[in-house]
Amino acid sequence: MLLVFDIGNSNIVMGTYEGRKLMKHWRISTDRQKTGDEYGMLMNNLFRYQGIRMTDIHAIIISSVVPPLVVPMVKMCERYFHIHPLVVGPGIKTGIRLHYENPRAIGADRIVNVVGAYEQYGGPLIVIDIGTATTFDVVNEQGDFMGGVIAPGIGTSADALFQTAAQLPRIELVPPRQIICRNTIQGMQAGIIFGYVGQIDEIVRRIRDEYGSEMKVIATGGLARMIARESATIDKVDHFLTLTGLRALYERNAERHEETHTGNRAERKSGE
Ligand SMILES: Nc1ncnc2c1ncn2[C@@H]1O[C@H](COP(=O)(O)OP(=O)(O)OP(=O)(O)O)[C@@H](O)[C@H]1O
Ligand SMILES: CC(C)(CO)[C@@H](O)C(=O)NCCC(=O)O
Ligand SMILES: [K+]
Numbered sequence: 001m002l003l004v005f006d007i008g009n010s011n012i013v014m015g016t017y018e019g020r021k022l023m024k025h026w027r028i029s030t031d032r033q034k035t036g037d038e039y040g041m042l043m044n045n046l047f048r049y050q051g052i053r054m055t056d057i058h059a060i061i062i063s064s065v066v067p068p069l070v071v072p073m074v075k076m077c078e079r080y081f082h083i084h085p086l087v088v089g090p091g092i093k094t095g096i097r098l099h100y101e102n103p104r105a106i107g108a109d110r111i112v113n114v115v116g117a118y119e120q121y122g123g124p125l126i127v128i129d130i131g132t133a134t135t136f137d138v139v140n141e142q143g144d145f146m147g148g149v150i151a152p153g154i155g156t157s158a159d160a161l162f163q164t165a166a167q168l169p170r171i172e173l174v175p176p177r178q179i180i181c182r183n184t185i186q187g188m189q190a191g192i193i194f195g196y197v198g199q200i201d202e203i204v205r206r207i208r209d210e211y212g213s214e215m216k217v218i219a220t221g222g223l224a225r226m227i228a229r230e231s232a233t234i235d236k237v238d239h240f241l242t243l244t245g246l247r248a249l250y251e252r253n254a255e256r257h258e259e260t261h262t263g264n265r266a267e268r269k270s271g272e
Contacts, residue, residue: 001016001017001018001023001052001056001057001058002016002017002057002058002059002060002061002247002250003015003016003017003057003059003060003061003081004016004017004060004061004062004243004246004247004250005060005061005062005063005064005073005085005246006063006064006109006112006242006243006246007030007062007063007064007065007066007069007070007073008030008065008066008109008131008132009030009065009066009131009132009133010029010030010131010132010155010222011027011028011029011030011131011222012027012028012029012030013025013026013027013242013243014026014027014028014046015240015243015246015247016052016057017243017247020247022240022243022244022247023052024050024052025240025243026046028042030066030069032066032068032069034072035072036071036072036073036075036076036079037076037079039072039073039076040076040079040080043076043080043081044080054080054081057081057083058083059083059085059086059250059254059257059258060077060081060083060085060086061085061086061087061088061246061247061249061250062074062077062085062086062087062088063087063088063108063109063111063112063242063246063249064087064088064108065107065108065109070087073085074087083261084261086249086250086253086257088108088111088112088246088249089104089108090103090104092249092252092253093252093253093256094111094115094249094252095115095143095252096111096114096115096118096142096143096144096145097142097144097145098111098144098145099144099145099146099147100145100147106145107135109129109131109135109242110127110129110135110137110145110148111145111245111249112242112245112246112249113127113129113135113137113220113241113242113245114127114137114139114143114145114245115143115245115248115249116241116242116243116244116245116246116247116248117137117139117218117238117241117245118139118143119244119245119248120218120238120241120244121216121218121236122141122216123139123140123141123142123143123144123215124138124139124140124141124211124213124214124215124216125139125215125216125217125218126138126139126148126204126207126208126215126216126217126218127139127218127219127220127241128200128204128217128218128219128220128221128224128234129219129220129221129241129242130153130154130219130220130221130222130223130224130227131153131221131222132153132155132156133150133151133152133153133156134150134151134152134153134154134200134221135148135149135150135151136148136149136150136151136203136204136207138207138211138215146211148207149203149207151199151203154173154192154193154196154223154227155173155223157192157196158170158171158173158188158192161188161192167184168184168188169184169185169188171185171188171189171192172189173189173192173193173223173226174189174193174226175189175190175193175194175226175229175230176189176190176193178190179194193226193227193230194230196227197227197230197231200227200231200233200234201231201232201233204217204233204234205233216235216236217233217234217235217236218234218235218236218237218238218241219231219234219236219237219238220237220238220239220240220241220242224237224239225237225239
C-alpha cells in the first residue's frame with residue numbers, strides 16, 4: 001500500500017492507496033511542537049485502530065507547506081515504516097508546466113491539487129482549496145499550472161476579527177438564515193460566510209474573464225462543502241483532491257525513487 005501525507009498549516013491529511021483505490025483516510029491537526037516519534041505513535045494508533053499493519057506500506061509520499069515539519073516526518077517514515085519517503089519539491093517530476101516567476105515558491109499543496117484535479121477532471125479548470133489560506137489554481141487544457149490567487153482563509157479571517165475586536169466572540173462557522181441579522185453572532189456569521197462566498201464567486205468570474213473561456217470549478221478543503229452550497233460558481237466539491245494528486249505524483253516518480261532507495265526495503269527485510 002502507498003501512504004500519502006499532505007501537511008497543511010492547520011491539518012495533516014493522510015490516506016492509504018491500494019492501486020488507485022483510496023482505502024483509509026485520516027485528518028489530524030498540524031502540531032509544530034510534535035516530534036517525529038510522537039507522529040510515529042499517532043500513526044501506530046491509527047493503523048492499529050483500523051486493523052492495518054505498518055509493514056503493509058511499501059511507499060510514502062509527503063507534501064508539506066510547513067517547512068519545520070518536513071524533517072520530523074521524514075524521520076518518522078524512516079524509523080517507523082522503514083521507508084524513505086518521496087517529498088514533493090524541486091527535483092520531482094510533476095508532468096506539468098509551472099508558469100510562475102519562481103516555480104520553487106509555489107506551495108507543494110497547490111502543485112498536488114493541480115495534478116489531482118487535472119487527472120480527475122481534465123482542463124481547463126480552477127481548483128479552489130479552502131483551508132488556512134484559500135488558493136485558486138488555474139489549470140489550462142494541457143494540465144499546466146497557469147498561476148492563481150492566494151486569499152486569507154475563512155477561519156483565518158474569522159479569528160483575526162474575534163482577536164482584534166474586544167466585544168466580538170469566537171463564532172461557529174455556519175450560515176445564518178437571513179442577511180439582516182439582529183444579533184452579534186448571526187451578524188458575524190453572515191459577514192464572514194456570505195462575504196467569503198462573494199469573494200470566491202468574484203475571483204472565479206475574474207479568472208474566467210482573464211482566461212477567456214469556460215472552466216470547471218472544483219473546490220476542496222475543510223470548509224468546501226458549506227461554501228459550495230452558497231456559491232454560484234463552484235461546480236463540484238472533492239474532499240480527496242489532494243490525496244488523488246499525491247497518489248498520481250507518486251506514480252509519476254515511483255520508478256526513479258524506488259531505484260534510488262531500494263536499499264531501504266532490502267535492509268528492512270534482512271533486519272526483520
Ligand atoms: N467550524 C469552524 N469554525 C471556525 N474556524 C474553523 C472551522 N472549521 C475550520 N476552521 C478554521 O479554518 C481554518 C482552515 O481549516 P480547514 O479544516 O479548512 O483546514 P485545511 O483545509 O486542512 O487547511 P490546511 O490545508 O491549510 O491545513 C483553520 O484555521 C481552522 O481553525
Ligand atoms: C498558500 C498556502 C499557505 C496554502 O496552503 C501554501 O500553498 C503556501 O504556503 N504557498 C507558498 C506561496 C505560493 O504558493 O506562492
Ligand atoms: K490542504
